[in-house]
Amino acid sequence: MLRAALAVVIGVAGVLVAVPAQADGTPPVVGGEGSATPDTSGGAISVKVTTSGTTNGGSSFSTTTTGPKLQAPCWFERGMSGYEYYEFYKPGGPGRGADTIEDWVYGGGLHDKFEDYKDIKDGYWYETSCTAEANASGYGTQFYLDNPAIWVGPQDPAPVTQVDVDPTDLRDIALDYMQLPVGTMHWNPQLRGSGATIVGEDTWIWVDDAPTTAMVRAEVPGTWARIDATLTGLTVSSDGANEDAQCGGTGTAWVSGAQKTCSIQFSRSTAGQHVKQGQKLPTWTVDAQSQWAATWTSSENANPEALTVEPPDPTTAEIPVMEVQALSTS
Incomplete structure (x- = not known):
């Protein structure tokens, strides 16, 4: 204001x-x-609002908007x-x-x-x-x-x-105009042909090209405010899972011998769910919501002050989930 x-x-x-x-x-x-x-x-x-930062893949991004x-x-x-x-x-x-x-x-x-x-x-x-x-x-x-x-x-x-202008007004504008890139969610296991994971098994989740640091600066001649933010973790959730997963980072890509850092268990298959637009099979929507720790400084105060930031839109994916039937013979 x-x-x-x-x-x-x-x-x-x-x-x-x-x-x-x-x-x-x-x-x-x-x-x-x-x-x-x-x-x-x-x-x-x-x-003038400038947003810049880095991703977990080591690349950088920068945008400027009015x-x-x-x-x-x-x-x-x-x-x-x-x-x-x-x-x-x-x-x-x-x-x-x-x-x-x-x-x-x-x-x-x-x-x-x-x-x-x-x-x-x-x-x-x-x-x-x-x-x-x-x-x-x-x-x-x-x-x-x-x-x-x-x-x-x-x-x-x-x-x-x-x-x-009061720098707090520029700080609020920086929050409103923050633009972060959206990463891409991956998961494992994925059944060949369908990409489906399995009910009751740990499904590894990780996000590629996710922003992990961000700097947002709002300025007019003579006055500026800057927000510095660092990603602290992800909350992975889905209607098909009983519990959310709290992950300390952006997850670890699955390879043989890798250590699991972020996973979710689906309690129900997607059988009987409707097929969403753009999909070939019924799916559960999975959200990976990032959390951030942030501080802000300004042209009038160089000492960083803690700041609560609203998380950006989550990274999402549509994941088919199937049941694996076990046969028992006696």
Whole structure:
């Protein structure tokens, strides 16, 4: 949840020009409407979320996505070009005439040294703009007084909006936007031709290419939060089994002589179950749900703090289960 009173940090110095507020407490409109650029984005800035990590197979993964947009109360927005501004506010121009405008102009309301840019058509004045809430609270007026217009030449970078965000908000965004790869479940025994396992026998379960470490970082300019997580185990469950299996890792692939680390016993066969879409035989769904231990740090606190994370979607498989009939002769 974003804090109600966000602050904008603009690292550009300028000469303070005291401009009288309008009757409603908001600053007068300066330089026309203009059009927002990708640098200002109407005062909203997107959260960048990067997820990276490693799998039990030794490979790495990394994804970057765009999180939600955060709205600043005030920002710099592109206004008129140097030429347009001069033509509008020069003596005798369409922006002059009314007594109130003349008082504002002679009180120092025009942009500092605007005459120096009167012939430039591809450089622009960047002026403050605020939300209705910021203006109503008086924050917008003070921001306007503290941040005079900025001249941005054709080769100069536009001022970048920076939103002062509580790192805990970025932590929560990181949790919401975490993207982990899904591994592939395997099992043994598998009867030739059907892939079925057997009722009452230990069925080895393991997951290949499962993520085992993850780092998720959510950031805006100047502020970030990062989650570091490590897989601690799996819970393997199925409607066809009486008990879940608690496994300390991602399981061990079956080979002759290997040590079993994760297994489940099916108490019922899949005979009589309906055949699910995409399957040729009736199956039990098996879920391998991972558990994680996590900490988080931020640009304001480098000391890791414990964090409870919701487990990602489980790895699943559809497993046929058959009974083996024993013959007895006497």
